[in-house]
Amino acid sequence: MSNLLSSIVDNYNYLIYIILMMIGLYAMIAKKNLVKKIVGMNVLQTAIILFYVSIGAKKGATIPIIQHGHGEGAHEMGASVIKAAEYINPLPHVLMLTAIVVAVATLGVALALAIKVYDRYQTLEEDEILAQIREK
Amino acid sequence: MRALGIIVVILTGAVLLYALGDFPSWADPTSPAHKHVSPAYIEKSLEQTSVPNIVTAVLADYRGYDTMFETTVIFGAGVVCFFLLRTPRKDRARVRRYRHVLTGMTIRVKETRKTPLVLEEFERIDTLWAPHDLIIKTACRILIPFIQLFALYVIAHGHHSPGGGFQGGVILGASLILLAISHDLRTALGRMSERLHAILCPIGVFIYAGTGALCLALGFNFLDYGALARILHVDPVTARSHGILIVEIGVGLAVMATMVWIYSNISSKGKYDEGL
Numbered sequence: 297m298s299n300l301l302s303s304i305v306d307n308y309n310y311l312i313y314i315i316l317m318m319i320g321l322y323a324m325i326a327k328k329n330l331v332k333k334i335v336g337m338n339v340l341q342t343a344i345i346l347f348y349v350s351i352g353a354k355k356g357a358t359i360p361i362i363q364h365g366h367g368e369g370a371h372e373m374g375a376s377v378i379k380a381a382e383y384i385n386p387l388p389h390v391l392m393l394t395a396i397v398v399a400v401a402t403l404g405v406a407l408a409l410a411i412k413v414y415d416r417y418q419t420l421e422e423d424e425i426l427a428q429i430r431e432k
Numbered sequence: 433m434r435a436l437g438i439i440v441v442i443l444t445g446a447v448l449l450y451a452l453g454d455f456p457s458w459a460d461p462t463s464p465a466h467k468h469v470s471p472a473y474i475e476k477s478l479e480q481t482s483v484p485n486i487v488t489a490v491l492a493d494y495r496g497y498d499t500m501f502e503t504t505v506i507f508g509a510g511v512v513c514f515f516l517l518r519t520p521r522k523d524r525a526r527v528r529r530y531r532h533v534l535t536g537m538t539i540r541v542k543e544t545r546k547t548p549l550v551l552e553e554f555e556r557i558d559t560l561w562a563p564h565d566l567i568i569k570t571a572c573r574i575l576i577p578f579i580q581l582f583a584l585y586v587i588a589h590g591h592h593s594p595g596g597g598f599q600g601g602v603i604l605g606a607s608l609i610l611l612a613i614s615h616d617l618r619t620a621l622g623r624m625s626e627r628l629h630a631i632l633c634p635i636g637v638f639i640y641a642g643t644g645a646l647c648l649a650l651g652f653n654f655l656d657y658g659a660l661a662r663i664l665h666v667d668p669v670t671a672r673s674h675g676i677l678i679v680e681i682g683v684g685l686a687v688m689a690t691m692v693w694i695y696s697n698i699s700s701k702g703k704y705d706e707g708l
Contacts, residue, residue, distance in 0.1 A: 303452075304452070306457055307452065307455060307458050309458050310455055314448045317448075325433070325436065326438070350458065351465050353458065354460075354461050355459040356461070357461070360485070360487055361594070362484040378475050380471035386490050387473065390487055394598065397506060397598050397602065397687055398506065400602075401509030401510070404513050405512050405516075408513045408516040408698055415701075
């Protein structure tokens with residue numbers, strides 16, 4: 297039991313990601329208001345982003361910008377001085393960099409759709425919309 | 433629905449918690465994610481692209497296709513918002529509100545003509561929410577140029593410090609949205625019209641794809657910036673660095689225009705008249 301507890305305390309980044317992701321998933325499934333569903337989708341996206349960024353971390357390493365790599369002809373310095381253990385993994389950062397902006401874009405599209413739904417049914421509550429559809 | 437949601441969430445959470453034991457411990461240098469392609473990126477990117485910021489090098493060069501289509505996705509989102517919400521301007525009679533600048537008195541004007549009333553002493557205000565906000569307006573007017581300057585720095589210096597096209601583009605877009613929030617949507621659109629957003633957005637994507645096509649025309653692979661060495665008169669490795677800068681400028685333009693485009697469509701419900 298103490299073993300499990302210590303592994304959870306050591307890896308609390310995964311725990312935070314799971315909790316946030318479940319909050320987002322619950323909001324998307326159970327909430328009736330469309331805007332709350334959209335907010336849930338964004339929380340889920342944020343959880344994924346946190347997960348990826350925490351994967352990129354490396355003990356004893358710094359940000360992935362090569363030191364003393366500036367200026368003209370810096371690339372002729374040679375690869376021998378750069379050690380992979382000194383820099384954190386750049387790949388998750390690259391993936392999440394684009395994902396953040398795409399998340400904003402999808403949020404925009406979702407809000408535009410919600411506005412169109414409100415224009416038609418004068419409500420954003422899912423059950424009221426369904427009741428109006430059934431009446432017709 | 434609520435019970436179903438709780439069941440699904442608990443089941444998924446339990447599966448994820450069960451899998452937690454198999455995950456590598458946090459920040460472990462020997463975890464699988466750090467083993468395969470990432471050491472190659474870290475060790476070779478400066479040598480191959482002359483860009484010290486590895487994230488920028490991977491984003492715009494090694495994974496150039498990915499970033500190009502992400503930019504296309506953003507452009508697509510802007511276009512979707514436009515087509516969903518934009519309504520044609522109607523020339524029917526409407527009631528507009530004006531505020532006398534010196535005394536703060538507001539008047540309602542029922543307009544029947546196409547062109548709105550223009551008087552020097554009066555400013556048009558939104559119907560729903562238009563308090564006096566001199567401090568906010570002045571503070572934002574002072575701040576916005578510096579925000580934009582910082583955004584340009586983030587784009588141009590993305591090779592050497594944290595930054596790049598996406599981040600700089602978002603900061604530029606945020607500065608224009610700040611103008612729209614602190615003043616009103618009409619002021620922001622007066623500075624940068626809807627047509628300009630709609631033009632800049634595809635231009636950004638075009639700069640990206642055009643750079644790739646230029647490399648193709650010079651006899652190299654698509655998005656192989658080494659081909660630009662012949663045009664820029666530098667060695668192929670430095671040409672990669674310059675190619676990344678050109679591409680980042682395209683990304684920045686597309687992202688900035690799309691952010692403002694989406695904002696102005698959503699906040700005014702496609703009418704471009706009274707925003708938030």
